[in-house]
Amino acid sequence: MRIDLSPWNEPAALVDAIYTARREDRRDLLPQLEALLEHEEPIVREEALALIATKWGVPILKEKVRDMLEHDADVGVRSRAAIGVAALSQRAEWLTDADYLACTVRDSTVPLDVRRACFEALTRLAGRPRLVELDDIDEAGISRLLGQIRARQEEGKP
Helix, strand or coil, X not given: CXXXXXXXXXXXXXXXXXXXXXHCCCHHHHHHHHHHHHCCCHHHHHHHHXXXXXXXXXXXXXXXXXXXXXXXXXXXXXXXXXXXXXXXXXXXXXXXXXXXXXXXHHCCCCCHHHXXXXXXXXXXXXXXXXXXXXXXCCHHHHHHHHHHHXXXXXXXXX
């Protein structure tokens, strides 16, 4: 089946095409999906990011995902990028990535939804992924997660 990821298509059609690529595991479409990370519509960027980073775990795009977390204009895209950072993190990078995410959680200039997503990304790195509310986030929780990530890395557990 032909999947049309042409960037000039309507956003709804692109999202449908991204879902089809996901269902069919069409990794051959990675270059077209990567190009959609620059699309003008946030929903298109977010869905392409979710497939590439979270579902497929394409590690060569980690710096792009970090850039999206820091600079994308849309809070939803930035939040998805936070989860992408955790999804793309390799064992040797867990602590570095956890420190990066923790700094973002602590940064009061970052939108609250992005900070919450970074905290959720930390729970993923700790091996205990969960959804959190804003009032679940505090310094003790961040420190606890960093300790769990450190212990997990030292133990060598996946």
